[in-house]
Amino acid sequence: MGDHHHGPAKGLTRWLFTTNHKDIGTMYLWFSFAMFLLGGFFAMIIRAELFQPGMQLIEPAFFNQMTTLHGLIMVFGAIMPSFVGLANWLIPMMIGAPDMALPRMNNWSFWILPPAFLLLASTLFMEGGAPAAGWTFYAPLSTTYAGPSVTYFIFCIHVLGLSSIMGSINIIATVMNMRAPGMTYMKMPLFVWTWLITAFLLVAVMPVLAGAVTMMLMDVHFGTSFFSAAGGGDPVLFQHIFWFFGHPEVYIIILPAFGVVSQIIPAFSRKPLFGYDSMVYATASIAFLSFIVWAHHMYTVGMPVAGELFFMYATMLIAVPTGVKVFNWISTMWRGALSFETPMLFSIGFIILFTIGGFTGLMLSIAPADFQYHDSYFVVAHFHYVMVAGAVFSMTAAIYFWLPKWCGRMYNETMGKTHFWISFIGFNLAFFPQHFVGLAGMPRRIPDYALQFADFNMMSSIGAFIYGASQILFLYNVIATIVAGDPVSDEKVWDGAEGLEWTLPTPAPYHTFETPPLVR
Amino acid sequence: MTSQTSAEYEKYYVPEKSRLALCATAGLILSIYGASGIMNDMTFGDPDEATNSWSIFLFGMFFFAATLFSWFRTAIRENIAGLNSAQLKKSYVLGMFWFIFSEVMFFFAFFGALFYVRNLAGPWLGGEGDGGRMNGLLWPSFDFAWPMMQTPQEAVGGATTQVIANNGSFTSAHTSMSFADAHVWWHWLPLWNTLVLLTSSVTCHIAHLGILKGDKKKFNLWLGITVALGMIFVYLQIMEYYEAYNEFGLTLNSGIYGSTFFMLTGFHGFHVFMGMTMLLIQLLRSVIGKQFTATDHFGFEASSWYWHFVDVVWVFLFLFVYIL
Numbered sequence: 001m002g003d004h005h006h007g008p009a010k011g012l013t014r015w016l017f018t019t020n021h022k023d024i025g026t027m028y029l030w031f032s033f034a035m036f037l038l039g040g041f042f043a044m045i046i047r048a049e050l051f052q053p054g055m056q057l058i059e060p061a062f063f064n065q066m067t068t069l070h071g072l073i074m075v076f077g078a079i080m081p082s083f084v085g086l087a088n089w090l091i092p093m094m095i096g097a098p099d100m101a102l103p104r105m106n107n108w109s110f111w112i113l114p115p116a117f118l119l120l121a122s123t124l125f126m127e128g129g130a131p132a133a134g135w136t137f138y139a140p141l142s143t144t145y146a147g148p149s150v151t152y153f154i155f156c157i158h159v160l161g162l163s164s165i166m167g168s169i170n171i172i173a174t175v176m177n178m179r180a181p182g183m184t185y186m187k188m189p190l191f192v193w194t195w196l197i198t199a200f201l202l203v204a205v206m207p208v209l210a211g212a213v214t215m216m217l218m219d220v221h222f223g224t225s226f227f228s229a230a231g232g233g234d235p236v237l238f239q240h241i242f243w244f245f246g247h248p249e250v251y252i253i254i255l256p257a258f259g260v261v262s263q264i265i266p267a268f269s270r271k272p273l274f275g276y277d278s279m280v281y282a283t284a285s286i287a288f289l290s291f292i293v294w295a296h297h298m299y300t301v302g303m304p305v306a307g308e309l310f311f312m313y314a315t316m317l318i319a320v321p322t323g324v325k326v327f328n329w330i331s332t333m334w335r336g337a338l339s340f341e342t343p344m345l346f347s348i349g350f351i352i353l354f355t356i357g358g359f360t361g362l363m364l365s366i367a368p369a370d371f372q373y374h375d376s377y378f379v380v381a382h383f384h385y386v387m388v389a390g391a392v393f394s395m396t397a398a399i400y401f402w403l404p405k406w407c408g409r410m411y412n413e414t415m416g417k418t419h420f421w422i423s424f425i426g427f428n429l430a431f432f433p434q435h436f437v438g439l440a441g442m443p444r445r446i447p448d449y450a451l452q453f454a455d456f457n458m459m460s461s462i463g464a465f466i467y468g469a470s471q472i473l474f475l476y477n478v479i480a481t482i483v484a485g486d487p488v489s490d491e492k493v494w495d496g497a498e499g500l501e502w503t504l505p506t507p508a509p510y511h512t513f514e515t516p517p518l519v520r
Numbered sequence: 521m522t523s524q525t526s527a528e529y530e531k532y533y534v535p536e537k538s539r540l541a542l543c544a545t546a547g548l549i550l551s552i553y554g555a556s557g558i559m560n561d562m563t564f565g566d567p568d569e570a571t572n573s574w575s576i577f578l579f580g581m582f583f584f585a586a587t588l589f590s591w592f593r594t595a596i597r598e599n600i601a602g603l604n605s606a607q608l609k610k611s612y613v614l615g616m617f618w619f620i621f622s623e624v625m626f627f628f629a630f631f632g633a634l635f636y637v638r639n640l641a642g643p644w645l646g647g648e649g650d651g652g653r654m655n656g657l658l659w660p661s662f663d664f665a666w667p668m669m670q671t672p673q674e675a676v677g678g679a680t681t682q683v684i685a686n687n688g689s690f691t692s693a694h695t696s697m698s699f700a701d702a703h704v705w706w707h708w709l710p711l712w713n714t715l716v717l718l719t720s721s722v723t724c725h726i727a728h729l730g731i732l733k734g735d736k737k738k739f740n741l742w743l744g745i746t747v748a749l750g751m752i753f754v755y756l757q758i759m760e761y762y763e764a765y766n767e768f769g770l771t772l773n774s775g776i777y778g779s780t781f782f783m784l785t786g787f788h789g790f791h792v793f794m795g796m797t798m799l800l801i802q803l804l805r806s807v808i809g810k811q812f813t814a815t816d817h818f819g820f821e822a823s824s825w826y827w828h829f830v831d832v833v834w835v836f837l838f839l840f841v842y843i844l
Contacts (some may be wrong), residue, residue: 009537017537099534104591108541144687148560156550158524162548165611173614177607178532207622211629215783222772223688224779226633229659230673230682231690232776234641241629302651308665397725515529 016111019103020472020510021088022406024110028085029399033475035077036392038121040468041069047430047461053454063447064132065124071135075253076160077117079391083256084109084167086398087195089248089406091171092190093501094509096180096517109167116159134445136246138274139227139238143219150220161206164508168199168206175199180245180500184520185510186280189499190273193280195448197287201248201255204291209245222499230270236301237381243294254354254386257394258325261347263499265329266402268344269336270496275328282321282328289318299370306465308367315365318360341494342416346397349424350390357385360435375445378438384431388467396423399478404493407508409485415477422470429463530605533598539806540594543587550580553633571660575794594820609818616822620829623791625714627833630787634780634840638666639810642776645672658684667696693770697760697842701768709760710842714834717792721831724799724824733815736806743820746827750796757789784841791830798823 008014008023015027045066058066067240088106123130128147131137142150148513156407159502175196188196218224225231225352227238266273273279289481294436295303295311303311338344360382364370396419404410431455438444442453449457492502500519504512554577561571598604604612617825643649646664647656662675669689673682679689695701702708724746730738761782764770774781802820805811812820 013537014540019535019537023711038547047750098532101608102615102618103534104538104540105615107538110545111541111545112548119549119553140685140687144685148564151556151560152553155556159552160547169618169622172618173611176614177610203618203622204625207626208629208632211626211633215630215633215779217559218772218779218783219564219687223690224772224783225671225688225690225775226779228685228687228690229645229655229687230644230679231671231773231779232664233779234645235638237633237636237641240630240636244629244632304649304651309779319655324725511534514531 001159017107019099021092021103021105021106022510024100024106025085025088025090027110028081028088031110032080032082033084035073035117036080037475039070039078039469040471041072042066042073043464044468046070047464048458050087050449051461052458053449053451055448057348058148058447060447061129061132064134067128067445068134068137069121069124072120072131073117074387075135075249076157079387080164081110081113081252082395083087083195083198083253084164085166085390086191086256086260086395086402090402090501091174091192091195092178093512094192095175095178095183095502096500096513096519097174097178098511098514098516100170102170105166106170109163109170112159112163115332116156116163118517119152120156123152126152136239137216138240138242139216139219139235141218141239143227145429146216146220151217153356154217158210160462161210164206168202171195171199172203177407180513180516180519183500186277187519189259190262190276190283191256191259192281194255194262194283197283198252198255199292200254201287205245205248205252208241209249211246212241215241215410216498239298239301240295243297244291246296246297248290250386251384252285253391256503257350257354257391260285260398260401261329261350263322264343264347264397264465267401267494267497268339268341268347269333269335270338271332272498273328274331274334275324278324279328282324284390285321286318286320289314289321289418295316296365296370297368298321299367300374305364312365319362322358326351326358328352335497341400342411342413342420343397343401345417345420346393346400349420350393350397353385353389353427357382357390362384373438375443376438377434377442377444380444381431381434381438384434388431389427393423396450398475401477401494402501403481404485404488405501405504405506405508407482407485408487409481410488410493411477411481411485414481415473417471419470419477422473423467426463426466426468426470429462431463433457433459433463458497522785530607532605533603533608536603538594540587542592544584544591547580547584547587550576553576553582554572554580558655567682569658576733596805596811599816599818612818612822616825620825622838623829627784627787630780630784631836631840637777637780642668643665659711664775667698668692668775668777669696679831688773690773690775692774693764693768693778694769695768696777697764697768697770699843708836709756709763713756713760714838716749716753716756717831717834720753721828724827728821728824731820732814736812739812740803742809743799743806745778747796747800747803749800750827750842751790754789754793754796757785757792760785781841788830788833788837791833795823795827795830800824 008020015023018024021116024257045058046063049063088100126149128149131142131149131153133141167225175192215224215226219228220228225233227233227235261280262273293311293315295307360378364373364379364382400411400416437453437456440453442449489506491504491506493506501519503517524786527703554573557571557573558577561573565571581753607743640666644651645659646652646662660674662672669692671692673679673690674692676682679686689718697710699708705711727742727746730742770778772778801821805819
């Protein structure tokens, strides 16, 4: 039983009952890609409606359901599970462990996700439709004015939280307990470091979100008044609790992306990462700061001036460790023997576009200026530069970078580069004009807009369709690689790649490091 | 960089494929689907229309509980069969530690709500500070005090005379749960609850000292006492709720005071019940299953950490919900 190298079981039960970190990682990745396409489909509906001013295709109520589900599915269904999938595949291979620390729980963390999202998406067909209060589901929109779908939504959030907490506990236990002899903390690849810190953030804030939705549930069904001033509560309390979760959440999304880029840039610069120690400390600083900046999402809600100032200065501080990171990536490339394969292109795209998103974030952090930008399309542009060009670009880079290692076949480089350029152009065409319409006063989350925003919105929609279409090319390239890509057998698929996972045979066997390697 | 050598590495046990995760998923999803249905029937549904929400919920919960039972049984049997290396045992330790940390953060959300309302939102509603000016117009004659014995809604004459955001009727209690409202100190249940729970933490520790020396008799006795004290706590808590609802008029509808009181003590009480169940199972494992030795008793150890954790939460509850 389990003594020798054996392959996977046959048939469907391999996937249903598996305890193997690679199988579970694969399932996470495919699931998140499916959710990415679903959330992207909702985005296409939104952009189609906004193609021209006036009400064109859908009802305003349905538009609200689309923005809500697009946000929820992209954040909780696409980006977060995709990085968990990457962590499952890579962390054991990077630290020389036989598997994740708690393999059965690992499988459970995955399998509760698909039915939870199925339940959430099915509310679209319920009487009254899906939740429509935005992905931030502020009270009282989500309590006093909630329909039956909000109950299903609340329990789905509980399940997603459970999945994230179990997944994170697994990652923390794996990293703390399963490192190969000699793999000290400060020798760990940066991807492992960023995930360790991310997992800590998840364990700390997902329960807070669970608390917030539990209060909503009680307000809706059991007559409590957490978010109702009539009973002595406060709707703004919801925003405080939500963003106490929500701000660390955006670092939960971006920190693993930092980790990925910190693996890829050195590989294609053929130089070690510049400033490894400072990268680790910068990641930890960002994680710490993420707990004390939440109210910068709520400058216009009527806080005392002292609060506004504190959150403004604390937020600006985040630019320092983030700047350290960007500096280190660029210094890594400085005088390196650069080559520009697809993963490197996406990583460089990440650095440029994420930095733009970071700068607009700095603009938004200025409380008096935010009074103008708040809830405008400028905010939409800002967070899509961070979420899409940040998290999704780095995830795409990661797939191109490690896919050959996983399946022993090389993707089509021309198609990969084409994918990059189409997404790069499509993305910028979609979101760069949104800065302008936002600064000019176009509010977010509306199905119709004033005539002067028409041209930029049409550009935005065309860009979004291009970016959306480029993902089909990506899907095709990945499937073509797995089915019929050119075989690669070098242990190091990329000549500049360093780390334990590149010492394993290609494709990576079903079980790896059953006895740990020695790291010197 | 590497070489595949390790002479005396004790293999890390990776279980073969297992049905447990999928069964637990089925149970969990059925439970939440049923629970959502029950609540929607209650709030939005037609009372004459029969639904099967309760059946789905109960079936889901039963299936979930049965799966968890089977899951823990499997894990215990693996340990008894000697499959767990020292390294694997450490994974369980880390898992339990971070699970308790997540529980701490869950309570943190509710304590945060309490502090926010008591120190910021409440005074603003009463008209204090820059933010209070508008509230003074919306809720004239509302004065903030804690425990809040009159909701803003009552201050303006009840739900019918409230101008905006009418989402139910919030009527306050006439007596609070604070010490100030207790007739005589020995009738004040929270004090007894505190004594019971603090004592149970000590008895739990004595049981731990017993098993560390391999003294099973001492272990069983003091663990039994701990479980009994846990039951007494839950019983007293039920009595307190009965008193609150039937004598003091304090309910979930009693504005933010009732909301925070019942949610904080309620979730704590639920966690005490969970912890007590965990300890009871350890007791049964020890007495009936003849399990646990001086060096191998992680099931008990994890449950005892959980027990100390609910104890610490109670200390904060006692301080911030009942006394201050």
